[in-house]
Amino acid sequence: MKIKFLGAARTVTGSCYVLEANGRRFAVDCGMHQGNREIDKRNEDMQPYAPEDLESILVTHAHIDHSGLLPRLVKTGFNGPVYATVPTRALLDIMLQDSAHIQEMEAEWRNYKNLRRGQPAVEPLYDQADALKAVGLIRPKEYMDWFEPVPGVRARFLDAGHILGSAVIELFVQEDGKETKLVFSGDLGRPDQLLIQDPSIVETADYLLMESTYGNRDHKDPQKSREELAEAIRYSYANGEKVIIPAFAVERSQEIIYTLFILAKEGKLPADMPIYLDSPLAIKATEVFKQHPEYLDKETRELINNGEHPLEFPNLRFTQTAQESMALNNLRKPAIIISASGMANAGRIKHHLRHNLWRKGASIVFTGFQAMGTPGRKIVDGAKKILILGEEVAVNAKVYTIGGFSAHAGQSQMLDWLSNFRNKAMKVFLVHGEAKAQETFAELIRSRLGLEVHIPDYLEDVTLEPGRAPAIEVDVAKARPSVDWDYLLGTTQKLLGDFRSRLGEVKSKPWIDQTELRERLLEVNQSLMKLNSEM
Known part of the structure; x- marks a missing residue:
């Protein structure tokens, strides 16, 4: 059996692992690569994926860094079944259409510039027709239901506790008369986070592919994080300015709304301070959450049954149209604006940052991971100025980085989850993390749990055979082309x-x-x- 690592290898985007067993090829996840232009080029090159030879794809959850290349694979030859949980299918229906719209708009903008320069036109990475076709291939599965992605392989989804419908995948592969068990953690959630149930426990595996986003640190206490958000609100309300919250459309936006619901009940949200959810995708995702209460945690279901919905309260308003969004920039009174994207690299949030980042008295609240190269990361790292929509903008607003809202497990929580595995011969592959975090986490796993750990590289091929050390091949020149600085x-x-x-x-x-x-x-x-x- 072989695994090819096509993304989330020493980075946090582009999750995709192509497996080959008994001559059959299938994939776990097909996420979009996000970062600088060099990273973005990976979305164009389909040769490593060979989509026409893939028989099926399993999707752990709906976030674009795990699902966003699905329409691209469809456009370039993939036509097999896609397996995902019921809520993930519902979320992908809206998220892939939104992603396709972004691809079309970006291509249109680039072509406008190219035509002026006499350069050839470019095609979008994929369009809405490709996204519709991709969603049409999805075969939804409930948690714990067994299915066969290819002959000789059994699989099932367990709750990963990350976002609505997120999954850990158990795979049993029959090959040469032997059965091998692989577990893909997907993105693991935090225990006791709002809305979402805790991650399912898994106790056995021969090989584990485990995320490591926060492998080098723990999150702040959720109560302290809520107080920090309340502080940001107090600060900007007193200064007559806005609180701008870049947020992922799925799960993060809903968790922030829930938190504001709690602050309102505690009397820590001014009654005359409106909250705007300024993201059509986040608005649609919120509706999906409401339509699937059976997948929410016990506390949320009890609130709903008692007539209190944490995603509905008087201060909350939805801005659907571009005109409504632009009107917020002319609003001269305190307000809270939640807008996508969470890393501030796309969407309406860029306009809100351009209008508010330079304002003393405004607050910019980051509540999630900021990948290298993104505008959010530059702001969090202390940039004094940042380029937004072609304009250099001073960073005068107060910047808050609140880690307790993360939908990812922190270092200690990942170690706790990992400690449930009883097979001490299990081999761990750390994925979905930046190199520094992975190296720290790998050393902790080795020293505390005594497990063998490997950190795969981009485009790495690994051959797995029970009882033997994994055979590893990687073309470093292709994975990380050298930069000719002298030239x-x-x-x-x-x-x-x-x-x-x-x-x-x-x-x-x-x-x-x-x-x-x-x-x-x-x-x-x-x-x-x-x-x-x-x-």
């Missing part, structure tokens, strides 16, 4: 030298032309200064 710096120096050699020509130009050239050169200098400051 880049040499080119920069040559261009600067060319400019210097033409300085006499520059000085002979009219004064107004010289000032324009000076401004452009100052922009280059500022870019280099910023680059040096971020080293």
Whole structure:
């Protein structure tokens, strides 16, 4: 049996693991890669996936970094069944359409620029027709129901406690007269988080592919996190400004609404401070949560049965249209705006940040993981200025990073979950984490639990055979192409030298032309200064 790691390998996006057993290929997850332009290129290249040869795909949950390439695979040849839980199917119905719309809009914007420059048109990564076809391939399954993704493989979903419908996957593979058990953790949730049930316990596996997003730290106490949110609200309310909350449309937005519901009951939310859920996708996702109360935790179901719905209360308002969203930027009174995306790299949140990030008295509240290269990560890491929608914006607002809202288990919680496995010969593959967090977590697992741990690389191939050490192959040149810094710096120096050699020509130009050239050169200098400051 072989596993090819096509994403979430030493990073947190693009989850996809292609398995081959008995000559049959199938995949667990097919997430979109998110980050800088080099990372985004991985979404274009379908050659490693060979979608026409995949027989089925199992999706752990609806987040785009686990499901967002499904329409792309369909567009490029995949036509097999897709297995997911019932709520995941409902969420994918709206999320993949939204993602397709974003792809179409981005392609349209790029083509507008390309036409002006005389460059060829580009196609969207996929369109809404591809998304519709992808959703049509989904075969929903209940938790604990057995199914066969390919002949010789049995699988079932268990609750991962991450978001509505999220799953841990148990796989039993029959090959050469032997049965091997693999467990995919998916994204593990925090015990006792709002709305969602706790992660299911698994006790046996030969191989475990485990997420490690927060492998190097624990989360803050949920009560303290709620108090921090209350503090942000008090601060901006007193200053007559807004609280801006970048939030993932699914689960995070709903958990924040629930938390605001609690703060309102505690008297810590001003009665005249409106809350705007400014994300059509989050609004639709909230409706999916309401339609599937049987998958929510006991406490939430009891509230609903008693006539108190934590996703419905007087201060809460939904802004569906772009016009309603833009009107919020003209609102000159305190308000709370929850908007996607959670890492501030797409969606309406970019406009809200452009209008509020520079305002002293405003609050920017981050409640989830911020991947390397995203605007959210730059703000959290202390950037003084940030480029948003082509405009450099000063960071004058008060920035809050509240870890207690994460839908991911923290380090100690992951170790607790992992300690339930009884097979000490089990081999652990750490995925869905940045290298620093993974190395810390791997050492903890080895020292405390005595398990063998491997951190796979992007495009790594692993051959698994019970009783033997995994055989590992990786083409490092393809996985992490080297950057030719000597060439880049040499080119920069040559261009600067060319400019210097033409300085006499520059000085002979009219004064107004010289000032324009000076401004452009100052922009280059500022870019280099910023680059040096971020080293």
